[in-house]
Amino acid sequence: MVNDINIKVVLASRPKGYPQECDFKIVESKIAAVGEGELLLKILWLSLDPYMRGRMNDMRSYAPSVVLGEPMVGGAVARVIESRSPMYKVGDIVEGNLGWQSYAISDGLGLRKVDESLAPLQTSLGVLGMPGLTAYFGFLDICKPIPGDTVVISAASGAVGQVVGQIAKIMGCNVVGTAGTDAKVNFIVEELGFDAGINYKTENISDALDAYCPDGVDVYFDNVGGDVTDAVLARINTWARIAICGQISQYNLKEPDMSPRNLSILTRSQAKMEGFLVFNYENRYEQGRNRLARWIKQGKIIYKESVTEGLENAPSTFIGMLKGHNFGKTLIKVSRSP
Numbered sequence: 001m002v003n004d005i006n007i008k009v010v011l012a013s014r015p016k017g018y019p020q021e022c023d024f025k026i027v028e029s030k031i032a033a034v035g036e037g038e039l040l041l042k043i044l045w046l047s048l049d050p051y052m053r054g055r056m057n058d059m060r061s062y063a064p065s066v067v068l069g070e071p072m073v074g075g076a077v078a079r080v081i082e083s084r085s086p087m088y089k090v091g092d093i094v095e096g097n098l099g100w101q102s103y104a105i106s107d108g109l110g111l112r113k114v115d116e117s118l119a120p121l122q123t124s125l126g127v128l129g130m131p132g133l134t135a136y137f138g139f140l141d142i143c144k145p146i147p148g149d150t151v152v153i154s155a156a157s158g159a160v161g162q163v164v165g166q167i168a169k170i171m172g173c174n175v176v177g178t179a180g181t182d183a184k185v186n187f188i189v190e191e192l193g194f195d196a197g198i199n200y201k202t203e204n205i206s207d208a209l210d211a212y213c214p215d216g217v218d219v220y221f222d223n224v225g226g227d228v229t230d231a232v233l234a235r236i237n238t239w240a241r242i243a244i245c246g247q248i249s250q251y252n253l254k255e256p257d258m259s260p261r262n263l264s265i266l267t268r269s270q271a272k273m274e275g276f277l278v279f280n281y282e283n284r285y286e287q288g289r290n291r292l293a294r295w296i297k298q299g300k301i302i303y304k305e306s307v308t309e310g311l312e313n314a315p316s317t318f319i320g321m322l323k324g325h326n327f328g329k330t331l332i333k334v335s336r337s338p
Contacts, residue, residue: 034105043078043098100314133285139164141281148174161177165177170300185197185199191302209231308332311334
C-alpha cells in the first residue's frame, strides 16, 4: 500500500442554519487491517448532495443522523486495492455509501460494481447514480407525463433537475425550469433544450409563470419549496401531478417555514402531491440506469458536473452547493490516480 493513512472529514458540531467550516474537522488515522471477508477501498470520487444537510441534524428522519466525530455520509466510487472477500477482486471499481474519507474498509454488502463501459466513472454518482435515478423514477412514476403536458421544474440546472427536464422533453412535454443565475437559465434553455427558464432571483416568478405557462401547470417537480412552490401551486391544472423531491430552500432555516398555506388548491384541482425516496425503487435501478445510459449514448441526455479536487475541500464545496454556487452535479475528486 502506498499510503497507510486514512484522511476523514468528520462532523464536529451540529449546525444552526447554514453549516460553517468549523462544523467539520479533518482527521487522520491509520488504516485498519483488512479482516476475513473484507475489502480495502481507495476512494476515487465523492458525491455531495443536499440530503446530507438533513443528516447533520439530530432529529427523526428517514435515515440516521451522522454521529458527532464520525465521517460525513456520502456516496462514493472506489477501487478495490486489497480483497479478502470472494465478492470482489483487486482492481474492481465499486460504488456505495462510503463516506467522506480517502479509504474505507467494507464487507462488500451494499456495494455495486460499476460498469465502466456505460460512461465515465463519476457518472455512477450523478446522471447514472442516485440523482439520475431520482429524476427517472420521480418523474416517470409519480408525475406520469403525458405528451403536451406543461412541466415546471425547480432547481432545474441541478443534478436532478437537469435530468428531469431532458426526460420531460423526450416524453414530448413543454418544459419550464427555474434557476438562480442567468448562466444557469441559459444552460437549461440553450444546451438542455428547455422551452423556457426563469431566474427566480431577478424575475417576478408569478409573472414569468403566467408568461411561460399561460394554460397552467400539469406537472411540477419540486426540488426547492418556499416561494417558488407557492407560485407554481397557484397555477396548477385539474389532475396535476406534483413530485416533492427536495426542499433545499428550507434545509438551512433556523426556524421552520410555515408555507405552503394554499394546499386547498389540491382539493379544487383534484391534484396529487407526493413525496418520495428513490431507495424505494432499488429493485428497478438497473432498468432506469440502462435506459438513462442509452439516452446519453443517443445524445438525448447531456449532463453538467461541478468538480472540486481534494477531500480537504469537501466542507467548503458542500456549503457552496447549499448556497447555489454549484453548477450541475457536485463532485469531489478524491484521488488523482485510479
